[in-house]
Amino acid sequence: MSRKSLRIENLHVSVEGKSILRGVNLTINQGETHALMGPNGSGKSTLSYALMGHPNYEITDGTAFLGDINLLEIEPDERAKAGLFLAFQYPTSIPGVTMANFLRHAVTNVRMPDRKEGEDLISMRDFRKELKQKMDELGMDSEFARRYLNEGFSGGEKKRAEVLQLAMLQPAFAILDETDSGLDIDAVRVVSEGVNRVAKAQGTGVLVITHYQRILNYIQPQFVHILYGGKIVENGGPELVTTLEREGYDWIRAKYPNEAQVEDELESTVLTS
Amino acid sequence: MSTAVATPKPKVLWPVNFGEFQKSVTSEPEWLKDARKAAFEQYESTAWPTSKDEEWRRTDIRSFKLSAFELVQPSTPPSLDDLNAVGPLRDALAAHYSTGIVQIAGQTTQPADSSKLGQVTLTDFQTALATHGDIIKKHLFQTVSPKGDALAALHAAIFRGGIVLYVPKGVKLEVPLYALSALTSTHRVDTSHTLIILEDDAEATLVHDLATTGDSKPGLHLGSVEIVVGKNAHLKYVRIQNWDDQTWHFSRERAVVDAGGSIQWTIGGLGSRLSKVNQETALAGPKASAQVNGVMFTTGKQHLAYFTRQDHQAPNTTSDLLYKGGLSGKSRTVWKGMIAVEKDAQKTDAYQKNDSLVLSNDARADSIPGLEIEANDVRCTHGATAGQVDPEMVFYFQARGIPAETAKRLVVEGFFANVYDRISVEPVRESLRAAVARKLAIGKS
Numbered sequence: 001m002s003r004k005s006l007r008i009e010n011l012h013v014s015v016e017g018k019s020i021l022r023g024v025n026l027t028i029n030q031g032e033t034h035a036l037m038g039p040n041g042s043g044k045s046t047l048s049y050a051l052m053g054h055p056n057y058e059i060t061d062g063t064a065f066l067g068d069i070n071l072l073e074i075e076p077d078e079r080a081k082a083g084l085f086l087a088f089q090y091p092t093s094i095p096g097v098t099m100a101n102f103l104r105h106a107v108t109n110v111r112m113p114d115r116k117e118g119e120d121l122i123s124m125r126d127f128r129k130e131l132k133q134k135m136d137e138l139g140m141d142s143e144f145a146r147r148y149l150n151e152g153f154s155g156g157e158k159k160r161a162e163v164l165q166l167a168m169l170q171p172a173f174a175i176l177d178e179t180d181s182g183l184d185i186d187a188v189r190v191v192s193e194g195v196n197r198v199a200k201a202q203g204t205g206v207l208v209i210t211h212y213q214r215i216l217n218y219i220q221p222q223f224v225h226i227l228y229g230g231k232i233v234e235n236g237g238p239e240l241v242t243t244l245e246r247e248g249y250d251w252i253r254a255k256y257p258n259e260a261q262v263e264d265e266l267e268s269t270v271l272t273s
Numbered sequence: 274m275s276t277a278v279a280t281p282k283p284k285v286l287w288p289v290n291f292g293e294f295q296k297s298v299t300s301e302p303e304w305l306k307d308a309r310k311a312a313f314e315q316y317e318s319t320a321w322p323t324s325k326d327e328e329w330r331r332t333d334i335r336s337f338k339l340s341a342f343e344l345v346q347p348s349t350p351p352s353l354d355d356l357n358a359v360g361p362l363r364d365a366l367a368a369h370y371s372t373g374i375v376q377i378a379g380q381t382t383q384p385a386d387s388s389k390l391g392q393v394t395l396t397d398f399q400t401a402l403a404t405h406g407d408i409i410k411k412h413l414f415q416t417v418s419p420k421g422d423a424l425a426a427l428h429a430a431i432f433r434g435g436i437v438l439y440v441p442k443g444v445k446l447e448v449p450l451y452a453l454s455a456l457t458s459t460h461r462v463d464t465s466h467t468l469i470i471l472e473d474d475a476e477a478t479l480v481h482d483l484a485t486t487g488d489s490k491p492g493l494h495l496g497s498v499e500i501v502v503g504k505n506a507h508l509k510y511v512r513i514q515n516w517d518d519q520t521w522h523f524s525r526e527r528a529v530v531d532a533g534g535s536i537q538w539t540i541g542g543l544g545s546r547l548s549k550v551n552q553e554t555a556l557a558g559p560k561a562s563a564q565v566n567g568v569m570f571t572t573g574k575q576h577l578a579y580f581t582r583q584d585h586q587a588p589n590t591t592s593d594l595l596y597k598g599g600l601s602g603k604s605r606t607v608w609k610g611m612i613a614v615e616k617d618a619q620k621t622d623a624y625q626k627n628d629s630l631v632l633s634n635d636a637r638a639d640s641i642p643g644l645e646i647e648a649n650d651v652r653c654t655h656g657a658t659a660g661q662v663d664p665e666m667v668f669y670f671q672a673r674g675i676p677a678e679t680a681k682r683l684v685v686e687g688f689f690a691n692v693y694d695r696i697s698v699e700p701v702r703e704s705l706r707a708a709v710a711r712k713l714a715i716g717k718s
Contacts, residue, residue: 052672055664076671085672092669096687105683106673117679148690165673 003030004067004083006173006205011062013043013050020046020266022230023062028205028223030172035208035216035241038227039249041267044209045089047227048177052086053079066173080106081113083172087162087179093150099161100131100145103168110169134167138194155182163194170198173205180215192218213245228252229259230266286321287339289313294345294431301402304410312419312429319423326422331607331639332549332578337521342462342493344431351377355457358486366451369700370480373451378460379434385450393446393477394439398466401437408439412470416499417525421551424523428464428495435465435496440475442503449478449509449698456494456516458487463494469510473503473531478698479510485517485544492520494545500528502536504558511701513541514548515708518573522548532558532587539696542569542577542598542606543708553582556590556618566692567596567627568705570712571604571636578607583625585618585651594625597692599685599709600636609641612655614648621651629659630688632681685713 006028013021020043028034038044050057051064053076064071069082094102108121121127135142138160150158159179166174176195180188192215199206208219216238224241226234228249233256234240243251253260291313298306322329355377363375363383374395375383381397394405402409419429436452456463463483471477485492494516502508514522522545528536542548554563563583571577583592598606612623629638640657662684670680689709693702 052668054668075677076668077674077676080672080674088669088672092663092665094666094669094684094687096690097683102670102673102675102683105670105675105679109674109676109679113674117676148687169673 003203004172005029006084007063007065008051009063011047011050011064012060013046014058014060015046015056019060020230021050022262024227024230024232026225026232028173028207030205031203032223033199033206033208033219033221034223034225035210035221036225036227037210037241037244039263039267042227042263043230043266044227045177048086048175048209051079051084051175052076077109080169080171081110085166085169085171085174087159087166087174087176089178089181091150091158091162093148093153095148095151097149098146099149100128102149103131103165106165107168131168134164137197138164138167139190140164156184156187159183159187159191163191167194167198170202171204172202173207174198175207175209177209178211179208180210180212185214188215189218195219213241216241226252228256229262231259233259285317289316289339289427289431290345291430297345297347302406302410305402305413308414309430312414312426313431315419316423316426316430319426321423328422328549328580328609332547332576334547334549337547341491344462344464347433348378348380348460348462351380351382351457351460355459356382358457359453359455362455362482362484362486363453365704366453366480366482369449370451371448373453374436375453375455376434376436376465377455377457378463379454379465381434389448391446392441392444394437395450395452395479396437398435398437398468401439401468405437405439408470409437409468412468412499412501413466414499416501416527416529417497421525424495425497425525428466428497428523428525432464432466432495432497436467436481438469438477438479440471440477440506442472443474445476446478449480452479452481454481454483456485456492456520458490461490461492463496465496467496467498469498469500469508471502471506471508471534473506475503475506477508479508480698480701481510481512482515483513484515485520489517489519492516494520494522494524496524498524498526500526500536502528502530502534504531505533506531507535509537509698511539511541511696511698513705513708514544515541516544518544518546518575520545522550524548525551527551527553527555528563529555529557530561530563533560534558535562535564537564537566537697539566539698539701540568540579541705541708542567542579543712545577546575548577548579550578551580551582553584554592555584555586556592557586559587560589561587562591563593564695565592565594566695567594567598568689568692568709569596569598569606570709571598571600571602571606572712572715573602573604575604577605579609581608581610581625583610583612583623585612585614585621585623587618589620590618591622592624595692595695596627597689598627598629598638599632599688599713600629600638601632603633603635605637605639607639608657609643610655611643611645612653614646614651614653616647619648619650621648621653623651623653625655627657628688630685631659631661632685682710682713686710
């Protein structure tokens with residue numbers, strides 16, 4: 001299988017008329033692990049939502065390709081079928097829809113992208129077996145499969161459920177949006193192991209969006225990027241994480257005064273919204 | 274000295290030839306003839322509902338022409354075509370339940386299998402009148418008053434046929450029974466009366482479908498349901514209204530539950546052009562309880578109005594009402610609920626909730642919860658929500674590869690899940706789920 005890449009070029013994104021991303025360039029090849037860091041309001045989540053196709057995020061310029069598929073021209077469900085996965089920072093609760101039912105529909109659609117609406121879902125027997133195995137690996141009680149998706153889940157349970165979905169959907173590319181936030185250290189380890197297992201088996205390209213070094217001890221990136229003021233201003237290796245951990249963002253601020261100004265505007269927007 | 278001024282009788286908007294009707298029921302006992310006569314007098318002295326009446330403020334029946342329907346002459350016996358037409362409806366019920374009764378326009382076309390009933394009676398009104406006359410006499414019109422309004426009075430005067438379930442003291446029927454009240458393309462009027470009586474310590478489950486077969490044509494159901502649940506008796510009653518979209522549905526329904534007794538009462542409101550239903554539960558003895566479930570789904574120009582009451586008349590009684598409605602097209606639902614707690618009904622625990630999912634910009638749901646509490650040591654909660662399918666939910670589904678249309682369908686089905694979860698008659702959950710899915714497919718356009 002040839003390795004695909006996720007190529008983002010000069011991406012500009014606005015939300016409610018406000019320009020957030022101002023020319024993001026990033027290429028991830030399958031099998032690679034990247035970390036995207038940056039202060040609050042720098043646009044990290046905007047990048048993930050825009051790539052997944054949330055209707056509130058308007059692409060004003062630039063391109064995003066997964067292999068030779070132009071992501072920006074297709075619906076979110078088609079992006080998922082093309083092999084893109086986003087583990088949400090705040091997954092929505094879906095009352096009345098069990099996790100098993102939700103995932104059976106998801107797995108069917110992603111694995112059989114040409115299936116017509118109304119045709120059979122994947123076999124219940126095989127699905128259950130696979131789901132149970134993946135839940136065991138993530139240390140989840142099988143009772144979760146019968147619960148309504150994310151309803152009444154704790155923060156940690158939601159994150160685990162996101163990684164379970166990742167494990168079931170086996171995407172070509174996975175974006176983990178602050179998957180470590182709200183997790184204790186043991187949960188970070190379990191969830192990270194889950195991500196690594198999928199990445200290793202599927203050659204998934206992983207983009208870890210995070211504030212903290214912690215999760216990067218478990219999901220070790222070869223490439224680290226710093227998003228600042230709506231642009232990726234620094235590209236490097238794991239040493240960038242150490243630098244940020246030690247020195248914070250002050251040096252970035254000093255080095256990129258134009259972006260710092262944008263960052264200040266964006267941050268004030270975050271605070272007032 | 275004052276001069277007595279006779280109150281002028283209101284003009285009868287829709288005159289009914291009661292004399293003609295009486296000729297068709299000459300074999301009925303005198304007490305019933307008298308009751309009908311009194312009810313007809315009530316009808317003639319009661320004004321036809323208008324938008325000035327609270328319960329009709331949001332429910333406009335000016336386009337309902339009573340004269341379009343034959344009420345006084347008995348309808349012809351159902352033909353073989355009629356029988357064939359209701360076959361699939363009956364089979365769908367017969368597959369899940371022990372035995373049942375089938376009626377077309379209030380006339381029995383298939384009686385229940387008595388060998389499966391034991392000491393229980395499930396039969397039509399005329400037969401019950403002959404075999405259990407005293408019991409019918411004791412209960413008829415005692416729970417639902419003919420004085421409710423002009424339609425209630427008219428029903429009591431001219432009702433024809435109906436279904437009677439009678440479970441004697443101490444008899445517990447484990448298997449669920451069914452009843453099918455059908456309208457067909459040739460039989461378009463059903464004025465039947467439903468009477469359910471569980472004596473003390475009795476138990477039973479009845480699933481009652483109201484449905485049309487054949488082409489949609491103007492139809493009318495002018496009905497009533499009276500339910501009596503004795504001490505420590507337990508009833509599950511499911512009533513799914515699925516008439517076609519040209520049928521007018523007027524129904525007054527009330528249950529009285531005695532000490533220690535319980536009712537689980539599930540209502541489905543899927544069909545009809547316009548429905549106006551009063552569904553009331555009275556908890557008349559200590560520790561009586563009621564669980565009331567409602568599942569509505571409207572499409573096109575349907576209008577469904579429900580007025581519910583939870584009357585707490587004795588201490589330590591509980592009631593729990595959950596109505597859920599989905600609306601598409603230009604349809605409209607009205608729910609007005611009332612929890613009424615009498616002075617002596619201390620330690621009442623009452624709950625009412627109505628949730629609406631509005632699937633189109635032209636649909637409208639009105640929810641009006643209400644409380645009237647005279648006791649001082651009670652727990653009463655109520656609530657209502659109305660909203661559209663959350664786009665964030667749809668996006669979440671899409672992000673997992675599920676197309677938006679499927680996502681919306683699953684969200685709507687999920688919306689009803691917590692009311693299905695309460696219904697303990699398993700096949701009913703499935704049939705409601707299937708009915709809502711069918712309506713959802715219709716309402717998509």
